[in-house]
Amino acid sequence: MSGSSSALALAARLRALPDDALTELLRARPLREAGIRDVFDLAEALLEAPSIQAALVHLDRSVLGALAAAVLLADGVGQVDAPAIAARTGQAPEVRDPALVRLVDLALLVEDGDGYLVPEQVGDVLRDWPAHGLPSPGELLDAGPPAALEAVAGEARVRADRAAGERAFAAVTAVGELVGAVEREPARLLQRGGVALPDWRRMLAATGAHDDAELDTLLAIGEGAGILTATDGAWRATPEADAWRELPRAARWTALAAGWLARVPAELREQLRARAGAHWGQGLLDYLAWLYPAGGDWLAQRTRAVIAAAERLGIVEATVPSTAGVALVGAGPDAAGAAVAELFPPDVRQVYIQHDLSIIAPGPLAADVDARLREVADVESVGIASSFRVTAASVTRALTHGATIEQLRALLSEISLTGIPQPLDYLLSDTAGRFGSLRVGPLDGSTGGPSGIAHAYVRADDATVIGQLLIDQALAPLALRRADEHEAVSRFDAEMVYWSLVDARYPAVYEDAGGAIRAVRRTPPREAPRDAAGDPAARIVERIRANAAEQPVESGAAWNARQLELAIKSKMQVTVVVRMPDGSEVPYLLEPAALAGGRLRARDRRADIERTLPLSHIVAVTPA
Template identity: 45%
Template sequence: MSDAQLREVIAARGIPATGIRDFFDLADALLADDAVQRALVRLQRGTLAVLAVAVELPSPTLDDIAGRLHELGGTPTTAADVADRARTLHELLLVTLDGDRVTTFDPVTERLRAWPSEGLPGAAELAAQTAPSAFLNASDSDTRFVDRLAAERAFAAVSSIAELVTEVSREPARQLSRGGLGQPDTKRLAQAMSVELEAVAPLVSIAERAELVALERGHWLETPGGDDWLHEGTPKRWASLATAWQAALSTEVRSILAGRPGVSWGDGLRAYATWLYPAGGTWMEERVNAFARDAELIGVTAHQTVGTAGAAVLAGDIDAAVAMMAELLPAEVGQVYLQHDLSIVSPGPLSPAVDARLRSLADIESRELASTYRVTNASVNRALAAGGNAQSILEFLRGISLTGVPQPLEYLIVESASRYGRVRVGPLRTGQAQSYVWSDDPAMLGTIAVDQSLTPLALVSADGRLTSRHPADVVFWALSDAKYPVAAEDGEGEILHLRRHQLARPVVAEPADPAAALVEKLRAGDGGESEAGHAWLARQLDVAIRGKQTVIVSIAMPGGVVVDYLLEPASVGGGRFRARDRRADIERTLPLSSVLSITPAP
């Protein structure tokens, strides 16, 4: 076999590199009972039927197998189809295909013959049992209902993931060392996303798959792609989720879904998966469940029925899927109602550009089709810290308002802007202190010094200002969250505009290929065909020694004479082996180079 063929079979069979020193160890690992079962679990019914019949018949040809399958199943089976499946088995090293003749390995035969006692199908059942009833086609009225429901779920998923991306950009979520989010972060994200606690992990997984969030140093952060995604329209946002979902489908699930878009799956999907992979068990069930769960979450399906847009996704036509979904999603709006109580109400889903700008100067209170925002001193300070001013904020609000700018709201913005910067935070490199806080209002500075909410900053009075061992940006955002009119400045006293969060950059690391490393190691220790022959003889002798077996060893003597000895091997090494001659009752030491063959004694 070539290196590429070896790598493929080691990877496909899931053979670990641990404990494999040479090709004989690899052969043992491939034929181990659990390794054979793992391989059989991943085979489709038709391929298993070919293997099961090959086990039953003595050294069968492809025509023999096709004929026997016809007898068992009652339907014609071509030799070409049998040949394709036999080649698959040959490539997986479960059988040997020599011309048109199939030979199975003893451990594979033993494993398959044990199946009926384990509740798994034998050859007759594999060949004769027909597929479950075809999936039901949805009626036109059902399809319209499914499309509407799928659009609702697509909108909900996009909205929830948008809140997820926004929330982790504000405050990263910590990943536990054992996996999964901690309970406090899960609750925080669930509240921000307006979902149940158990929905958080699947939605984080969907967002990660679409590269909107990523793990960095044990925390979930927004990615540059996530930042760009937030500025896309809802149909394009959904397209990113659907494309990533479709690209992540496993080969096994793809084979089940091939040619079956636009139908009602229901329990039929699982029944068909069980039929197609009769030994799949929990392995197949987990894949189907994960696929079906995410399909429901993002609106590819609704009530386990494929929508029109979902069918296009399954067919790989994402552009058509987006066009269909765009017709079903609620229209985006670009204007809002500004209220005297400092709230902002949108009459529908806001366009991403307006929503992003509003979030920079207001806190979101509820997220539905009509979202509600609220302007506060702290939120205006946040907008000012990002580089805004009273004039630019008011101009933006006038441009999107259907009701003008109420006087209380205008007063709050102007007053917050006039107070902005009364407290300054800057970097400091003196001793252990990393930052300072100062204000021309001593009373304000005194209030900050005794504020219990700021205790973690460990503020210390020094020379008319406060110092902290924490960096300036940490101190700045702590004061901002505490609703102080704080501004950041550099060492020259110039005001800086800070971005609160950092972006994670997904690192696509080249995955380690243990199969390639194993093949390289095996090739390095392989001395070629001659040495491999000696190694094979030594291996047989070693097995006989461990089992205290008697073997017949054929030795090439000078002059071309071949002599058979009945021996009980005792040790092997240095190109020679020592054994007890059972016929002559003497001990012999013989060179491996003279051994022609070793066969078990009858």
């Protein structure tokens, strides 16, 4: 089947597809939008060698074998049927062979009655594979798989489970801290890609990640579980994060593992399930390289990323799937959660409060106790045993969120195994007494004296505090200037001033225009809007349908004209059916030369003469 006739046949199939099927095809085979006006442009784009190769890299041996058989059988013939393909691949004929269905859905084969047309361009790409170190069509059909993967011994599984339990616990803890970090202050995404360096360092510190790759893995795990999202120019916690943190620890791990499993590529998920009893090391990579011979770097990189996340979650340990990992890929997340729960230490509900204002949790804190303690104390370290510290700023934060000093004392008394030490009792009383003595609020942009416009004020009950703020070098970027004895103003917005004071460890509170104290959350600086392009596939389909709607579809003239234009461009012969004045229809084998003024000029190869035919009398055009 020649390249030009392939494009005509494919264009006819694309024209007949419903919008949703055409959109799915374009999502499976993304194309550049430029220059695609109709199904002929689309067919030519799909039959370009780079586009064909991009589709082939995601196909496994079973599908590639069916395509290779079709290419070999159709050589010089053009059309081949399913039984012949099945016989060549050694498979039993099926009414609807899934491999052939997928090839048709990807526009790599074209259905033609009871058989399939093999586009010449597809055959050319496949036959050119050996020049690029890839198997030939014959090798795709005949080469056997590599040696079986190494089975996991019983002792190896026991060791893997022991280490996997520690990793699973650490993963839940690290992702929880990551959620908290971006909840307090979203991590800004840069326009050129990546996260702003200060935010990246802050997330590294919060999670205890050893390197950038580990933090990337934690972000991917959180995103897969639906509790982290990169949106509006920053990494943020989703509304589902609050419910996730309230779950028991094993259930939190189950949610993370379920998110991991859902994001494992379809090409890999079934292989992991089938090989749950084998090592997931180099042998697995070798097998996948055989199974997806055109996969190239993308498959190896994606597999390594999947395994890295699995190791972080305790699904696999040193290439050995853990018991929880085997349950996850075999029976699902709930079974895996039950397995991992047995590896986690029990939760504790009480802590030791030290005289130096530190708080030590002797084991993993129950989720509700941990959440309540974080309201009044700052986290210093997390793990099986965690430590916190109560500061004036942390108590002020709790008061700002609506807690009373009596409620804070009751909480600490309830969870403490050592009571409330005197230094902590003094800190609570002193902070409560000074609460609200330093307030930040918005101004309406009124003139703040000769120095310009003021957008925020800082008011203090103690005038000496204002003087201290004015000489504090850490606050110099705010350009604070005194408005009166108890007030300073700044040209920056009130929230920025507030967070600058909090970061400098001043017990500041934020009050709104009505004077009511309220809690505020940090918001990252806005990047320039990103391209909200939407769905390119849907846009291409919409454009094709819109262009078709503008043509005289009822006569078919536009369709015939585009086929003739393609034939002229490719110097190919076509069969043109012409309606004669008496109503009869006559076929001509023509080589079109020009199309202008509503008339076709072409060479009649059988009669060896040149014909000029009105386009309005042409009722059909088909490849010769």
